[in-house]
Amino acid sequence: xxxxxxxxxxxxxxxxxxxxxxxxxxxxxxxxxxxxxxxxxxxxxxxxxxxxxxxxxxxxxxxxxxxxxxxxxxxxxxxxxxxxxxxxxxxxxxxxxxxxxxxxxxxxxxxxxxxxxxxxxxxxxxxxxxxxxxxxxxxxxxxxxxxxxxxxxxxxxxxxxxxxxxxxxxxxxxxxxx
Amino acid sequence: xxxxxxxxxxxxxxxxxxxxxxxxxxxxxxxxxxxxxxxxxxxxxxxxxxxxxxxxxxxxxxxxxxxxxxxxxxxxxxxxxxxxxxxxxxxxxxxxxxxxxxxxxxxxxxxxxxxxxxxxxxxxxxxxxxxxxxxxxxxxxxxxxxxxxxxxxxxxxxxxxxxxxxxxxxxxxxxxxxxxxxxxxxxxxxxxxxxxxxxxxxxxxxxxxxxxxxxxxxxxxxxxxxxxxxxxxxxxxxxxxxxxxxxxxxxxxxxxxxxxxxxxxxxxxxxxxxxxxxxxxxxxxxxxxxxxxxxxxxxxxxxxxxxxxxxxxxxxxxxxxxxxxxxxxxxxxxxxxxxxxxxxxxxxxxxxxxxxxxxxxxxxxxxxxxxxxxxxxxxxxxxxxxxxxxxxxxxxxxxxxxxxxxxxxxxxxxxxxxxxxxxxxxxxxxxxxxxxxxxxxxxxxxxxxxxxxxxxxxxxxxxxxxxxxxxxxxxxxxxxxxxxxxxxxxxxxxxxxxxxxxxxxxxxxxxxxxxxxxxxxxxxxxxxxxxxxxxxxxxxxxxxxxxxxxxxxxxxxxxxxxxxxxxxxxxxxxxxxxxxxxxxxx
Numbered sequence: 001x002x003x004x005x006x007x008x009x010x011x012x013x014x015x016x017x018x019x020x021x022x023x024x025x026x027x028x029x030x031x032x033x034x035x036x037x038x039x040x041x042x043x044x045x046x047x048x049x050x051x052x053x054x055x056x057x058x059x060x061x062x063x064x065x066x067x068x069x070x071x072x073x074x075x076x077x078x079x080x081x082x083x084x085x086x087x088x089x090x091x092x093x094x095x096x097x098x099x100x101x102x103x104x105x106x107x108x109x110x111x112x113x114x115x116x117x118x119x120x121x122x123x124x125x126x127x128x129x130x131x132x133x134x135x136x137x138x139x140x141x142x143x144x145x146x147x148x149x150x151x152x153x154x155x156x157x158x159x160x161x162x163x164x165x166x167x168x169x170x171x172x173x174x175x176x177x178x
Numbered sequence: 179x180x181x182x183x184x185x186x187x188x189x190x191x192x193x194x195x196x197x198x199x200x201x202x203x204x205x206x207x208x209x210x211x212x213x214x215x216x217x218x219x220x221x222x223x224x225x226x227x228x229x230x231x232x233x234x235x236x237x238x239x240x241x242x243x244x245x246x247x248x249x250x251x252x253x254x255x256x257x258x259x260x261x262x263x264x265x266x267x268x269x270x271x272x273x274x275x276x277x278x279x280x281x282x283x284x285x286x287x288x289x290x291x292x293x294x295x296x297x298x299x300x301x302x303x304x305x306x307x308x309x310x311x312x313x314x315x316x317x318x319x320x321x322x323x324x325x326x327x328x329x330x331x332x333x334x335x336x337x338x339x340x341x342x343x344x345x346x347x348x349x350x351x352x353x354x355x356x357x358x359x360x361x362x363x364x365x366x367x368x369x370x371x372x373x374x375x376x377x378x379x380x381x382x383x384x385x386x387x388x389x390x391x392x393x394x395x396x397x398x399x400x401x402x403x404x405x406x407x408x409x410x411x412x413x414x415x416x417x418x419x420x421x422x423x424x425x426x427x428x429x430x431x432x433x434x435x436x437x438x439x440x441x442x443x444x445x446x447x448x449x450x451x452x453x454x455x456x457x458x459x460x461x462x463x464x465x466x467x468x469x470x471x472x473x474x475x476x477x478x479x480x481x482x483x484x485x486x487x488x489x490x491x492x493x494x495x496x497x498x499x500x501x502x503x504x505x506x507x508x509x510x511x512x513x514x515x516x517x518x519x520x521x522x523x524x525x526x527x528x529x530x531x532x533x534x535x536x537x538x539x540x541x542x543x544x545x546x547x548x549x550x551x552x553x554x555x556x557x558x559x560x561x562x563x564x565x566x567x568x569x570x571x572x573x574x575x576x577x578x579x580x581x582x583x584x585x586x587x588x589x590x591x592x593x594x595x596x597x598x599x600x601x602x603x604x605x606x607x608x609x610x611x612x613x614x615x616x617x618x619x620x621x622x623x624x625x626x627x628x629x630x631x632x633x634x635x636x637x638x639x640x641x642x643x644x645x646x647x648x649x650x651x652x653x654x655x656x657x658x659x660x661x662x663x664x665x666x667x668x669x670x671x672x673x674x675x676x677x678x679x680x681x682x683x684x685x686x687x688x689x690x691x692x693x694x695x696x697x698x699x700x701x702x703x704x705x706x707x708x709x710x711x712x713x714x715x716x717x718x719x720x721x722x723x724x725x726x727x728x729x730x731x732x733x734x735x736x737x738x739x740x741x742x743x744x745x746x747x748x749x750x751x752x753x754x755x756x757x758x759x760x761x762x763x764x
Binding site for chain 1: 307308309313335336338341342417418419420421423424
């Protein structure tokens, strides 16, 4: 059975619209003096909370040396297969004594990356971190692949307490070298 | 297995399970027959036993007998014969099966022994797993997962040893990782017969090294890398190239000589990274030569032929095949009725066509070459390649498949290394067109002037003088890019599988040959291995019961008697003794 909605005729004040306009103006005035909730993106950027999973980056140790040893575990664990590493051996360099292996090329395809953070979790050298960079744009597909130089540029240096290469060097120089 | 006596079987009890094993089998192998895995490092089934790693410790016992009367003593509780368990663990590798032997491989004492051994091995073992090439196929890694404690009680500093010692041109030693199992030492001495490796110094100073002034440079040095249970010996070629868990394994055959060593090709996404031996106790045990391991480099070689050519200009594959067919069929004298019974031997260069087949082609390709030769009514010839045999796994005949050509009937006599008859035929103007299946004719004794006199159709993988001189060049695939079979020196039919896809636009050799056969009036033949093998089985009596799919991974030994009188060049190699050649032949 059809339900008939009764339509009341408009009252005088409703027909005048003035109370409605005033009510609307009251809201407008209130927001004119209220603090802003929007942000002038991209000039202004939000504060990123700690633990945020942004763009994966490669980081250097406090001495500014490459930490990645190209073990390819991140490449293995990466669910969308976004990571591609070409391993290579590292020749003895004065600042990198006892480092044997490092990546020749390290590419992360940001069109594939799902920001899951498994690469960071699996890394035995604490060399890859998802940091607070969240916006990746580009005009071509090739631009969206972060190569090794770009990954280090994005990653910078993070403090760590391991000093792995220093310890290796110490062990060789002191005590136990045969 | 360490040479088990063929006849006598003894019953042993492994973890409560009775198994019959040949007498003299050691406990590790006996347990393997019972489906029990006894962890070990230094023991290798193809090497002598030294028992120095102590990982295979087991608990063993013998049925109790009365010392005086030798009557069995029965355990009153169970009603069975009592077992006298030895109170200390024994090593499984050096304990041979004897009647009634009882073994516990997983008792608390055995487990505890292994945990102790593992902890001691890990004391000075570096934490290199993230960069170690052995990771993923490392016995120490596997047994540490099973018997390690997960954390280290070792608070002292670890030993530091040299990390990059070059033992030879192809082997790099990481001394820190070495667990001193001596497998490599025994291999060099016993199998490669080149006794260069040994341990020097004592205790934690113990180090693997070459004898002064010597190098681990023999052609079998990379087998030490394969048998190294840890990452101490690494292949300089494969070092830090790719982690093994990314690699796909494809069974293949080493094409460098007629030994036909079984191999495993390791590839990832169409790129081959290494070749290792695959166990075949009748051919190569678990070894292969170093020279066969670098053959994958020909796949990406700079001089690879990548495009079909006509007169040196790149063209489409179909055009090149058509041009080749025109060259061959166009030469057939029109009034000669096709399909007439051919007598190839009577007319070596009938219609001016010569076919140079190859001992490097697979059996299937040789079968199609034979069909093509029959259709054109000519006889094909091969080029032999003879080098020095090393008495281990490289034979004198460097063609992997000369016997395949004999079996398929492509040739009836052994090939010569020089094509003198063809050269004479060209000089006499009898030969106008030469079809070469990957054979470099200049290497086989033809001069550039002779090549210039004829139209050459070259089906091959790499650029050479013949491909440069060819009127029609059709690129083909390497052994890693196609499937097929070879017949080795024992007349063992062995199959290899396609490991990586061929370069874009290159047809399988069988496709090209099948089209040429069809164009020459030989009828439609399939280039699909399954269907092609039904045709081969129907046409070749020696292969009557064979199909590609049913051919086992260890191969099929064919009857060699029809060719017993031929003077094959091979000398003795591992698992092969040449049949006595009748003196009359020589």
